Amino acid sequence: MSTSHNVSSFKLPPWDEGGGGFGLRRLMLLSTLTAALGALVGVVAYFLFRLIGLITNLSFYGRWSFAEVAPTTQHLGIWVIVIPAIGGLVVGLLARFGSHKIRGHGIDAVIEAVLYNRSKVDPEIAVLKPASSAVVIGTGGPFGVEGPIIQTGGAVGSIIGQALHLTASERKTLLAAGAAAGLAATFSTPIAAVILAIELILFEYKPRSFIPLVIATTLATTVRFLLMGRGPMVELGPIDFGFVHALPYYVVLGVVAGFAAVGFVHALEWFEDTFEHLSKFKINDLLWPAIGGLGLGVIGYFVPRTLGSGYGTIADLLNGRLAIPAVVAILIFKPLATLVALGSRTSGGTLAPMFMTGAALGGLFAYGVNALIPGAALSPGACAILAMAAFFGTSARAPFAFIIFAFEMTRSYDAILPLMLVVVIAQGVGLRFMKHSVMTLSLARKGLPVNQEYEADVFQRVTVGLVMDEEAMTIHDHETVETLSTRIANGEPGLMRHPAFPILNRQNELIGIVTRGDLVRAFERDPSGRMTVLEAGKRNPVVAYPDELVDEALNRMLRQGCGRLPVVSRDDPKRVVGYLGRAAVLNARLQRIAEEHVREPGWLSRFGEVRKAEAS
């Protein structure tokens, strides 16, 4: 992995004149591939679930069974402290002798592969990541499978992409489709999976990647329906969201959840730092997960509910079925267990534990408000759902994905409006007080910037005609290198504008271009300077048209390795109408700066200024 590679050192292969993006035949190929990928990942997700069931049964109950169980009812007594440590040791070994990329919750690794490794994931990840997280979760790790299955699905997609002759961007589409399919297959949440892939993995929103993505998640969810039934992840009883009367409380809940997320992310940073310090005591990072596991075991001994993924506990919280002391215990110890385990660089997804924490927070909020303000009558279940989505959506900086996720997980449409409101308010708090999200924290540590804001590329919005210099300084083909150089040396104003000059014939038709560099080289070959400019320069230059996008012209410019293009009229491709240099190209971005930063006085503020003037 190249963390500080020099971007311009990449060699560009030649590509077909079809232009940016991949063509439609490729789109159909990718859509077909992702259909197969979606189905495949659906099956992989199923096996991962079963594997976790098996390991949990083996390690806590000593029986060979694939059934889904929680380690909350085991009777191991004090020995429960050791089991997570053993799991941690196994993961440490897997990380040491397998691949370091299995550490962490998985999504950051996917982002890193997409942004900094041209969407290439090592094949062993597709086996080691699910295996390691199954070991961790099966031995009591407080994690969910979502991060690992996202990474695994992404790895499967990337491996298929590497087997074929594809561009990095096509491989990215496969990777994202695999990742989304994994999430959709795990939770039956196809729409949220699509949005999550867009918000966190794709770094673009375009039909060419959207279509394969949708097809993959559709098929993955279909497979899940066939293998594990069509019901929602969490069945909800009737919940009264009381949206209108509870609105003010929901605003407060959004702020609370936002600050909780900020606190969590900062705490995670602190725990990761603390484990970093271990290396000073010569403790090998092989052992870190085991140490984390030991801490986890101690917590689990006192609060068994913190062990394992705990989807059952989440369901209890969302239905308001837990008593206040249990909710308080979860709210304190689940995040603690998660932080200890995650800080120790073990393998496991953060979604489930953070959902549980958020849900506990919401439930407690409802109990608290109801106790303080008798008329509030907030539903603990409703607040749990809202806080869960807000807490995680903010920490992960994927608000839209988790608005939809919380809805799809419960399939309660009544939840939608309060969800939207609470999640975006929390998100606002998160944006203000938090620099990195749970997903990008580890990348920020490595000095890798991640930009999650998407926009229509300004170079693809502006046409050449808008930015070109309309006064191209042209010269005639009979001119010699000598005369032109003299004119330049005399500082003739027009000739100073640009470093290259389009050459015209007697009919004023474009026939070539000559740069200052060409002139210097011509003098080296023939010091007399009697060569014509046409001989010194280049015939039939590449051109741009005023009605094409700056992006198209720029691509041509860079592919040909030249720094400027004469702009010619579309109707009469020999007539020069302008000059497009690098400076002009970059000026397209001025439009973006203007839209972004120039604050224009409005009618009201003009009114205010008049009053101010009158006052003074």
Added chain:
Amino acid sequence: MNNPTPAGDLPVHPASARVPEKTSAAERPGGPVTPAGEIRDRMILMSILGALLGLIAAVVAFCLYRLIELITNLVFFQHWAFGQTIITTQHVGWLIFVIPAIGGIIIGLMAKYGTPKIRGHGIPEAMEAVLFNESKIEPRVAVLKPVSAAIAIGTGGPFGAEGPIIQTGGAIGSILGQWLKLTSNERKTLLAAGAGAGMAATFSTPIAGVILAVELLLFEYKPRSFIPLVIATTLATTARFLLLGPGAMFNVGSPNFGVENATLVYPWYILLGILCGLVAVGFSKSLYWVEDLYEKLPVSELWWPAIGGVGLGIIGYFVPRVLGVGYETISQILNDRLTLTVLILVVLAKPLALLVSLGSGTSGGLLAPMFMTGAGFGCLFAHVVNHFVPGLHLSPSACALVAMAAFFGSAARAPFTFIVFVFELTRNYDAVLPLMLVVAVAEVVTLIFMRNSTIMTEKLIRRGRLVNQDYEADVFRRIMVKQVMDASPVTLPAKMKVAELSARITKSDPTLGRHPAYMLVDDEGRLSGIITRQDLVRAFERDPEGNSTLLEAGTANPAVTHPDELVGDALDRMLASGCGRLPVVTRAEPGRVIGYFGRSAVLNARMHAR
């Protein structure tokens, strides 16, 4: 030679750069770039405005629907009443030929003497304002558009009110934005929030309202616009719930989507998707063909809507069901309650009526009529397939539902919006998977046949106004200066004479490197200035001997960048201060030059990092 002209002289077309007037580097030291923190703080203001806008848009949507009902009742039944009526039961006889034409004349007059922006189905006009008019919409649009749409629909126009509502909501957002001191992007956020809120309030579809605004109007996906947008649609939907009740727009019962028989049913869904895509392409092309036909008419534009009205009246006389919004008919199709004959009539007559009237440049939304057509088509598809493949039992309701999303979603190139929209209209979660599949397939088909334009953008593209609906993370904000800079910069002593440098350049001294500017350092090797070749020429003009020092001829204390800065931030500072390159210095020692950050490096980086 790259010349460091002051920002005011940059060779930029006036339409594309409003920067120079107000923000020359001299007026605003350090350039006009607003710090990120301030943009974040503005979020609270934007969110409050968004909330306000959501409520207003909901009330406007409510009033518009009441107005349409009132006009329909007045015109066709001659009584003053609100409440939905179905024009099929009208008692106006031969007057049916005249009524739509009278409506058309009124629209023609409003377009001529009010504003021509009321013509069309609304969304393209909103897109145009965002892309090419700094998100400014004239206040009169906010009044004339809904009124004109109400007249067109109330006199029998086969339209929905959603396009007009979206444009009206957008206009209100834009007007609010023009009252306050905002940037163009902030105004855009308000415009999109108003539009999304209008849609959400009309149909109780908050999520689809958000996605619609993102897919068609915002041209970005960023938290700073997403948050106000979500708040606006949430409150608009809440207001609608209070005014009209929280139920779903269409009740479809629970049709069998056949997901558990995926292998059997999915191939038919894929076929349906392909057919919907083809129909969408055909419909979009015919709409613009009909518009061209009107262009060729030898009469003034004023009369076109009236001519369209006459055509509509004739169709309406034979198939009265096509007149008006027709939500009732859509609901009947979705529940498979129409006879086959009626279904075929609707599928043929509704698009025809739509083409004749919308092509004439009247005012009205595309969505409801296209939903009716798409749903009818899907229903018909299921009946035909069931007839030929006996054991299959495709549900006509299910096919109608997915076909309407696929037909409109692919024609408008807003697939995600309409996947979610149709789900929210019916609130039937079983529909989601088939919807996703069919809409995606239809989208592939329209991408093949209409690569660069959609029913929303065709009109703009014909006028040379290109629309880019692909969003991506700004590549310049993904890479850092150290990755693209030239790490072996040429530095020259600040005290060197202009004549000496000039002589070296003339001899094409290879140690000078290939950049058109040189960084100047003082005796301790600290950065003190920068000089371009253009500066050299100017220095010679003032003093032909070339006796001034490089520092005197160049710029002292130039703007700089740091290796760990994002290329996007450095580039914006460079452009805003009107120079073509920045020296790269370390943060620890702000005098130590470690690189040269120039235009060609920036452009190459863009190419390679994409």
